[in-house]
Amino acid sequence: MSMVKVQDTGFKGRGLFAVVPIKAGTVLFEESPLVSCQFSWNSSYGYLACEYCLRPLETAESNVRRLTNDYTINLPYPECCTVQEQLSSHTKCTDCMEMYCGAECLQNALQLYHRVLCLGANRSDTNHPINALVEFWKNIHFPPETSSIMLVIKIIAMFKQHENTSKLRTQFEDFVSQTVNQDLMIFHKMLGENFSQQIEQLYDLICNAFDPSSDKRLHWLSLSGFRSLLALIGTNGQGIGTSSFADWVRNVTDIEMNEMQREALDVTIDNLYNKLDDVVGSFLNNEGSALYARQSKVNHSCAPNTECRFPHSNNVLALTTIRDIDAGQEICISYLDECALERSRHSRQKMLSENYLFQCKCEKCESQVADPDETSEEEGSSEEEQQMDDDSD
Ligand SMILES: [Zn+2]
Ligand SMILES: [Zn+2]
Ligand SMILES: [Zn+2]
Structure with a gap:
């Protein structure tokens, strides 16, 4: 029996809902794209x-x-x-x-x-x-x-x-x-x-x-x-990202070795990531895009309870829970990346309405409804955050 079902949410159309209580780390389904x-x-x-x-x-x-x-x-x-x-x-x-x-x-x-x-x-x-x-x-x-x-x-x-x-x-x-x-x-x-x-x-x-x-x-x-x-x-x-180097890092993390070997390996990996960061920045992966029939029915939340993973290093998506979910709760992913999720309610809403054409009424947005309508850069955030704000504008 499926742990989830599609049903009407009222104001935002269809959504995916938990039928039973679901533990964090559960793969709700895997699917290949159209x-x-x-x-x-x-x-x-x-x-x-x-x-x-x-x-x-x-x-x-x-x-x-x-x-x-x-x-x-x-x-x-x-x-x-x-x-x-x-x-x-x-x-x-x-x-x-x-x-x-x-x-x-x-x-x-x-x-x-x-x-x-x-x-x-x-x-x-x-x-x-x-x-x-x-x-x-x-x-x-x-x-x-x-x-x-x-x-x-x-x-x-x-x-x-x-x-x-x-x-x-x-x-x-x-x-x-x-x-x-x-x-x-x-x-x-x-x-x-x-x-x-x-x-x-x-x-x-x-x-x-x-x-x-x-x-x-x-x-x-x-x-x-x-x-x-x-x-x-x-x-x-x-979005889909695949990388044979990231796969290798994941696999070496799982193998058994003594402490000294592990430390040496960690240093090697850190150095490689620093080197990669200097040369290609965030452009590490084979990147692409896809349309998924089931995943497309999952709505957005700024406090998501699931995320899309690509455990087979290809375009097969696994919708995976990131917290425990009660029966009857809506399953949500974030359409925004992690940095964007940290930004103010006003900034998030602006991005969502420009890119996905809807007004977000998720629990996080509703709880911040009294926040001033400021974009994140006006809040005196750290330099790094300001940089991100600039990048996405
Ligand atoms: Zn050909
Ligand atoms: Zn929201
Ligand atoms: Zn292939």
Whole structure:
């Protein structure tokens, strides 16, 4: 029996609720996404991940060497690395050389979208309409990336590749029904200040690449259909991060060793993280975005009781409780990252209404309802916090 069920919450639509008392640390469910992709800049900077599932494709040692640009680094305990193969042994699409973690992911990609998206020998041709679309997107969305046109491209390809689109339609309509009244998306933060013009340019590029007017499977892909699709990925897209180095760190932490070995290892890991911080800052992971059918029904709270984890180092999400939950309580995740959650009620509400188009009425926000309407930087917070505020503005 499931520990949770979807039910109506009243003012914020559907939500997920605990049916029984649940202990902290419980995995409520695991699910694969309907569609996922690596961010475009992340990929073009050489972060290597399976095109289908985002599993890291380089060993922890190669990963840390590449990121720090120090090829003298040798990682101890290589058996703790989850990626053992050399790059040359990875499964590739024989036409375009796109890399996958195995035959199953290549098969899944081919079956779902890659027959439409395989560019074959044109893979590096910047004039190819699909590449032109991705380049245009990259030039209006610099890192840190929060969303990707690749999700849109893959969804379109899924429709184009299937004779019978009714199953697909049902899957995506479930999302679309949540966003249909949100045509205010034109103001969406993800889309930036000048996005109303860019959205039309993007749509032209979509038409060049997929010619929706001559394909009955894409009859929904009008300019407004395209806007809804952007709204859908903007408000429902869940970030994914995978890293073979982080996996290695987790695995070496679990193995048995004596105290001296442990201390030496801790120093090694600290030094590596400092080095990484100097060179790449927070850009440690293969990063991407995905749409999840079940997880998308989980509402936001500024005091969440669950979080999304990726325990298999790929796009499989595990919704995990972070505190004990009573039967009947709503299951909530945070749509904001940890730093943002520490900010004032006013700042949080601003971010949530700009990025996710709702007014937060969670218990934390309600308990702070009397707080002055100040953004965090006006509160005389520490320098570091001010920096974050500046970054996200
Ligand atoms: Zn894979
Ligand atoms: Zn291919
Ligand atoms: Zn809140």
